[in-house]
Amino acid sequence: MEPVLADALDFLRAQSPASLLALYWYIIVFEIPHYGFSFLVAALFRPVPPGEHAADGVGPVSVIVAGHNEASGIERCILGLREQSRPPDEIILVSDGSTDGMPKVLADLRRRGLIQQAHTLDLRGGKSAAVNMGVRLATGDVMVVIDCDCSFDRHALRNILAPLADGAVGAVAGNIQVRNPDASLVATFQAIEYLTSLSLGRQAADAMGQVSCVSGAFGAFRSSAYAAIGGMDAGGGEDLDLTLRLRREGWEVRFAANAVCYTDVPDTLDALVRQRFRWERDSVRLRYRKHAELMNPFSRRFRPRELLHEIEFLVFSVIAAAALPVYLLWLFATHGQLAVTLLVAAQAGLMILDLVTFLLAAASTPRARVLPLLPYLAGYTMFNGLFMRFIRLAAYVEEWVLRASYLDTYAPDKVHAERG
Amino acid sequence: MQAEADVQASGNAAAKTILVAEDSSTIQDLLKLILSQRGLEVDIVEDGRQALEALRTKRYDIALLDFNMPEMTGLEVVATYVSGQRRGPRPHFVAITGDPQGLLESPDNCEHFDRVLPKPLEIASVVATVDELGAAQQVATHAARKPAGPAVRRRRSAIEDLGFEVLRWPDDADLRRLAIGAGEGGFRAVLVYDTGGLNDLMPLWHGRGLHLLPVIDLSGRLGPAADLDAAHHAGDAAAADMIRAFAERRLALHPDLLRADTPEDRLLARVYVSGKRLTPHLNGNHKGLVVYNTALDPESVRATARKLVERGLLAAEFFERLQVCGTCRSSRLIVREECPECTSAEIDEATYLHHFRCAYQGPESDFRDRDDLICPKCRQELRHFGRDYDRPGTMVICAACGHAAAEPEVGFVCVDCGGHTTGEAVATRDVHCYRLTEQGIGYLEGGAAFLGAAQSTLRFAELPLDLVVALNSEARKYNATGEPFTFLSVAYQHERDIVREHGASRFSAARKLFTEILQQALGSGSRIVSGPYYDYALVPGVDPARVGPRLEDAEARAATELRIDPGARVSVFGPEDIG
Numbered sequence: 001m002e003p004v005l006a007d008a009l010d011f012l013r014a015q016s017p018a019s020l021l022a023l024y025w026y027i028i029v030f031e032i033p034h035y036g037f038s039f040l041v042a043a044l045f046r047p048v049p050p051g052e053h054a055a056d057g058v059g060p061v062s063v064i065v066a067g068h069n070e071a072s073g074i075e076r077c078i079l080g081l082r083e084q085s086r087p088p089d090e091i092i093l094v095s096d097g098s099t100d101g102m103p104k105v106l107a108d109l110r111r112r113g114l115i116q117q118a119h120t121l122d123l124r125g126g127k128s129a130a131v132n133m134g135v136r137l138a139t140g141d142v143m144v145v146i147d148c149d150c151s152f153d154r155h156a157l158r159n160i161l162a163p164l165a166d167g168a169v170g171a172v173a174g175n176i177q178v179r180n181p182d183a184s185l186v187a188t189f190q191a192i193e194y195l196t197s198l199s200l201g202r203q204a205a206d207a208m209g210q211v212s213c214v215s216g217a218f219g220a221f222r223s224s225a226y227a228a229i230g231g232m233d234a235g236g237g238e239d240l241d242l243t244l245r246l247r248r249e250g251w252e253v254r255f256a257a258n259a260v261c262y263t264d265v266p267d268t269l270d271a272l273v274r275q276r277f278r279w280e281r282d283s284v285r286l287r288y289r290k291h292a293e294l295m296n297p298f299s300r301r302f303r304p305r306e307l308l309h310e311i312e313f314l315v316f317s318v319i320a321a322a323a324l325p326v327y328l329l330w331l332f333a334t335h336g337q338l339a340v341t342l343l344v345a346a347q348a349g350l351m352i353l354d355l356v357t358f359l360l361a362a363a364s365t366p367r368a369r370v371l372p373l374l375p376y377l378a379g380y381t382m383f384n385g386l387f388m389r390f391i392r393l394a395a396y397v398e399e400w401v402l403r404a405s406y407l408d409t410y411a412p413d414k415v416h417a418e419r420g
Numbered sequence: 421m422q423a424e425a426d427v428q429a430s431g432n433a434a435a436k437t438i439l440v441a442e443d444s445s446t447i448q449d450l451l452k453l454i455l456s457q458r459g460l461e462v463d464i465v466e467d468g469r470q471a472l473e474a475l476r477t478k479r480y481d482i483a484l485l486d487f488n489m490p491e492m493t494g495l496e497v498v499a500t501y502v503s504g505q506r507r508g509p510r511p512h513f514v515a516i517t518g519d520p521q522g523l524l525e526s527p528d529n530c531e532h533f534d535r536v537l538p539k540p541l542e543i544a545s546v547v548a549t550v551d552e553l554g555a556a557q558q559v560a561t562h563a564a565r566k567p568a569g570p571a572v573r574r575r576r577s578a579i580e581d582l583g584f585e586v587l588r589w590p591d592d593a594d595l596r597r598l599a600i601g602a603g604e605g606g607f608r609a610v611l612v613y614d615t616g617g618l619n620d621l622m623p624l625w626h627g628r629g630l631h632l633l634p635v636i637d638l639s640g641r642l643g644p645a646a647d648l649d650a651a652h653h654a655g656d657a658a659a660a661d662m663i664r665a666f667a668e669r670r671l672a673l674h675p676d677l678l679r680a681d682t683p684e685d686r687l688l689a690r691v692y693v694s695g696k697r698l699t700p701h702l703n704g705n706h707k708g709l710v711v712y713n714t715a716l717d718p719e720s721v722r723a724t725a726r727k728l729v730e731r732g733l734l735a736a737e738f739f740e741r742l743q744v745c746g747t748c749r750s751s752r753l754i755v756r757e758e759c760p761e762c763t764s765a766e767i768d769e770a771t772y773l774h775h776f777r778c779a780y781q782g783p784e785s786d787f788r789d790r791d792d793l794i795c796p797k798c799r800q801e802l803r804h805f806g807r808d809y810d811r812p813g814t815m816v817i818c819a820a821c822g823h824a825a826a827e828p829e830v831g832f833v834c835v836d837c838g839g840h841t842t843g844e845a846v847a848t849r850d851v852h853c854y855r856l857t858e859q860g861i862g863y864l865e866g867g868a869a870f871l872g873a874a875q876s877t878l879r880f881a882e883l884p885l886d887l888v889v890a891l892n893s894e895a896r897k898y899n900a901t902g903e904p905f906t907f908l909s910v911a912y913q914h915e916r917d918i919v920r921e922h923g924a925s926r927f928s929a930a931r932k933l934f935t936e937i938l939q940q941a942l943g944s945g946s947r948i949v950s951g952p953y954y955d956y957a958l959v960p961g962v963d964p965a966r967v968g969p970r971l972e973d974a975e976a977r978a979a980t981e982l983r984i985d986p987g988a989r990v991s992v993f994g995p996e997d998i999g
């Protein structure tokens with residue numbers, strides 16, 4: 001290997017900038033702008049923690065938790081919510097067709113005064129419908145929608161509410177981090193991913209006014225905005241859908257980097273792949289089918305400011321994924337055996353960029369656990385840059401060709417049949 | 421008598437002087453001994469004329485008059501005295517008679533005598549009566565004196581003609597009649613013609629054995645608390661059987677229990693005599709929703725029975741679990757479904773509708789547009805159940821506060837105090853049925869000795885009369901010359917077991933042998949007297965400390981020589997314990 005590596009380095013040293021560009025066009029086009037942008041944002045817009053009183057005028061706040069078979073974890077989640085520096089004014093739980101005794105747990109929580117409303121649906125209707133019903137029965141001016149399996153940093157609620165002090169803001173995304181980075185290598189990689197591309201990426205998007213997805217795991221919505229657009233539509237990907245519709249109606253959407261919550265990510269490759277297939281399928285379906293008019297300059301729903309995040313998604317997610325096999329084939333066709341070495345060299349370069357990004361992200365994300373993740377950065381670069389791109393590509397192809405999102409089980413069949 | 425009574429007497433300065441008119445010298449001795457022990461100044465006269473003389477010359481607080489005396493009867497004495505003494509305080513008059521029922525038949529007697537004591541005299545009741553009258557204010561008693569005589573009897577049950585002395589409630593519910601008590605020469609049953617409730621009948625539990633009588637209800641108000649409900653079904657034969665059965669079981673009771681004065685012992689004896697378990701019945705007339713088959717208020721039954729269960733004398737069996745109001749402890753509660761938020765019972769059920777296409781999910785009223793269901797979010801009409809929409813669940817909506825919840829709460833409202841309790845927080849009370857345990861029956865039939873308790877105080881009431889007299893003279897001697905004496909009381913712990921296993925004769929043989937061994941050990945100067953339940957020994961001229969070794973000898977010999985061990989427990993008393 002060593003002689004090959006030496007050869008490769010000699011080869012690289014011999015290149016002019018122009019020929020380097022020709023050699024690494026994929027990286028130059030699809031990777032460098034992303035990194036550069038992250039550096040820029042991290043340098044220019046260090047998120048300032050909102051002050052203690054930043055969310056004082058916001059509220060009252062209703063927290064909506066909808067869950068299917070979440071009997072075991074729900075109490076811990078509620079106790080965590082009540083520990084918040086800014087506790088919710090109302091907590092509404094909805095058991096969505098649970099068969100594990102969750103309704104009993106909810107009734108017990110209500111009796112103990114830990115929550116204000118407990119509702120039970122005997123038939124599962126999917127997350128959208130369950131959350132909609134919770135919101136329908138809520139009384140607050142702000143709805144915070146969370147998942148049962150999330151746990152919250154002490155100031156998370158206060159910080160997610162702060163941006164809503166601005167009346168133009170219709171929704172705020174929370175900063176979701178990984179609670180189980182030690183569960184497996186896959187989980188560790190995701191921890192790095194959530195810290196860098198998700199957290200830092202959304203900070204960048206926030207700086208540009210381009211936050212396009214408020215996660216249903218931890219998001220805050222202005223009740224009037226939520227009601228005006230009729231709440232969530234039938235899932236999946238209902239969070240992206242809701243955010244796009246809010247943006248379409250002219251509401252500002254923000255990302256609160258300091259509103260940190262933790263969730264367990266899939267810890268097997270299999271589960272991760274299935275999760276990402278679902279996400280990517282829904283993204284494609286929503287962006288290019290349901291909300292295609294957002295990109296059509298001739299549509300009356302066209303909004304110029306939506307163009308940026310649409311292009312970002314198109315270029316850096318869709319085209320980048322599609323171009324990767326082309327680039328690899330081209331590299332091997334042109335350089336034969338040397339291609340492997342060239343790729344290793346490229347990965348080495350990307351690793352340095354990843355390290356810098358990671359440190360910037362760590363600095364801007366409160367209470368990030370940095371050191372235990374560092375040794376895994378090298379592996380992450382490969383995992384995220386190559387493997388996950390192929391997964392994404394496979395998901396896009398599947399959705400385009402097979403319309404697989406219409407078959408997944410995330411929403412019940414009765415909903416799929418009617419959702420359109 | 422008993423230690424506690426002594427304490428009471430020493431603190432009781434109300435009654436100081438007492439006149440005893442009694443022609444039997446034994447009873448004279450006895451009364452003098454007992455009463456002077458209680459700190460009273462006792463004057464004794466032999467006949468009616470002397471009694472009248474004494475009453476006229478000296479002020480007495482209490483006069484105990486034998487009804488049948490030479491020269492003048494007790495009644496004549498009182499009548500003559502009262503007619504000459506219209507004003508000022510007068511003593512409490514107590515008649516002593518062998519026929520208390522007959523005495524009280526005459527209205528005159530009722531007017532003149534404050535109490536009647538039946539013969540043969542029981543020392544316990546003499547002392548109780550003297551204490552009671554002594555504590556009462558003389559003048560007040562005089563002034564409060566009501567014209568007596570039997571009230572106009574409204575009804576007369578055929579049960580009265582069965583030939584048993586019956587206590588007619590409420591006509592006989594005055595202290596003089598109640599003092600007659602139960603048993604020989606006393607009442608055999610309680611006939612309740614009218615009552616305000618169980619609390620009215622409380623005096624039955626404080627009289628002499630009245631709680632051991634069958635309570636026959638003619639008022640129809642006692643329900644299961646009566647032993648026999650004769651209001652609704654005529655039951656002369658049943659009544660007669662019951663009265664006899666009660667009497668038989670009373671005879672089987674150990675005298676310790678017949679004379680019992682704690683609520684626990686009284687209830688225990690009552691359960692035994694009734695021949696039935698103490699069984700609760702659900703009954704809406706009581707706050708506790710339960711009445712027991714005994715004429716005592718259910719709360720007292722419960723509290724007392726629980727103590728007896730702790731002592732192993734009663735066994736409890738679960739009967740029912742009742743909810744209890746946290747404020748007033750009543751079990752009369754309304755159970756209802758109510759709003760979890762505001763506890764209003766005005767709640768309606770509503771179904772959720774889920775519109776699949778747009779994910780709107782809410783109560784049906786959101787969708788309802790006359791006959792149509794229109795989705796409030798997308799304005800589409802819902803036409804096809806199962807395809808367009810379904811009904812995934814229900815909720816209850818409070819008409820009072822508008823709160824919506826998955827399920828109503830269960831709540832309780834107290835009928836007695838109006839207090840509200842949630843189903844979660846409501847306290848419960850377990851109601852039990854009680855039966856006598858082996859231990860309990862042993863105690864009832866074998867007395868305190870069965871439980872292994874030696875007598876710590878001497879109960880004169882149980883002593884044979886000649887022993888009391890002998891004891892009295894020893895005490896007098898000790899007071900005069902300081903010559904000591906020792907008094908022993910022997911209880912037999914194994915009596916019941918031996919009788920059951922070997923027969924009564926074997927037990928009395930064993931008991932006899934033990935007393936012989938005891939007699940030999942104590943020496944020839946000692947005197948052994950056998951009572952019905954206990955044996956006694958009087959050892960003149962010997963200090964209790966010196967009796968100890970002799971007693972150990974006797975017990976050692978008994979252990980080797982007696983094939984059947986009667987389980988003798990000997991209590992030793994000296995002059996200080998008696999004088």
